[in-house]
Amino acid sequence: MKKLSLGSIAAAAIAVTLALPVSAQNIAIVNGKAVPKARAEALAQQxxxxxxxxxxxxxxxxxxxxxxxxxxxxxxxKLGLDATEDFKTQLELARQTILIRELFADFQKKNPVTDEEIKAEYDKFAAANGGKEYKARHILVEKESEAKDIIARLKKGAKFEDIAKKQSKDPGSGAKGGDLDWANPGSYVKEFTEALVKLNKGQTTDTPVQSQFGWHVIRLDDVRQAQLPKLDEVKPQIAQQLQQQRLAKFQEDLRAKAKVE
Incomplete structure (x- = not known):
């Protein structure tokens, strides 16, 4: 039996030691080619x-x-498909997509939205949407004569909700008896808002209200102080909105600075 020298034993030990980290970095060997573990890790992260x-x-x-x-x-x-022009074009597009994604991720990482900015944006929202909210119903028709006839029928005891379901041209509220739910009066067109805020609770407009959409018959059902969400409830949405705005500005700036011929 052939004796092993100390040198050969040492060499074998070193080879084994070196092989371990290399194999640990791969998940398989396919047709003699190593498949790195990093690919699986990247897919798992996605x-x-x-x-x-x-x-x-x-x-x-x-x-x-x-x-x-x-x-x-x-x-x-093996079939040479990686040498075609179509493949090269698609590869370049994929490379661009990945690089652009990394660029935007890097920008957002270096320009995070702060709690102070989120609070300031929330305060702006609260100022614009605070005050009173109105729960109203309306019936929308094309002609003033139709609106006048509806008002006359309401005064004789006709039910607002029934008329709205049958005659209102507003597909959203008509099916719900004209119900517009709670809303800030500023969310409506000017003519509608001006008529709405003059009504008392339970009152219906005496004359038709014209807007760009047609003729309205409006009833005010209730009024309350605006129910705004708390900052903590909307903080993630505000942060995302600010991040998107900041990223859009970054993109616009890059376009503006670029020399395109």
């Missing part, structure tokens, strides 16, 4: 960002997916 938990079962599915992609990619390369 799944996690979508809100889906990465379970051990899913990790196994991701591993299978990465290996399958390597098999299919090798076959495509």
């Amino acid at each position: 799944v996690a960002r979508s809100g889906r938990p990465v379970t051990p079962e899913l990790e196994g599915q991701i591993k299978d997916e990465v290996i399958a992609r390597e098999i299919f990619m090798q076959e495509a390369q």
Whole structure:
């Protein structure tokens, strides 16, 4: 039996030591080509960002997916499909998409929205939507004569909700008996708002109100102080809105500075 020298034993030990980290970095060897674990990790991160938990079962599915992609990619390369102009064009578009995504992510990371900015935006919202809210109903028709006839019928005891369902041209509120729900009066067109705020609770307009949409018969059902959400309830939405606005401004600035011939 051939004796092993101390040098050969040491060399073998070093080879094993070096092989361990290399194999640990791969999830498989496909047709002699290593499939790096980083691919599976990147795919798992994409799944996690979508809100889906990465379970051990899913990790196994991701591993299978990465290996399958390597098999299919090798076959495509064998057929020379990676040398076509169409492939090169698509590859460039994909490269641009990834780079642009990284650019925007880097910008947002370096320019975070602060709590002070969120609070300031909330205060603006509260100032614009504070005050009173009105719960109203309306019946929308095309002609003034129709509106006058409806007002006359209401004075004789006809039910507002029934007329709205049958005659109102507003598809949104008509089916609900003319109900417009609670709203800030400023959310309506000027003519509608001016007529609405003059009404007392339970009162209906005596004369038709004309707007760009047609002729309205308006009834005020109730009035209350505006019910605004608390800052903590809308903080994520405000932060997202401010981030989008800031990113849009960043994009506009880049376009403005670019020399396009």
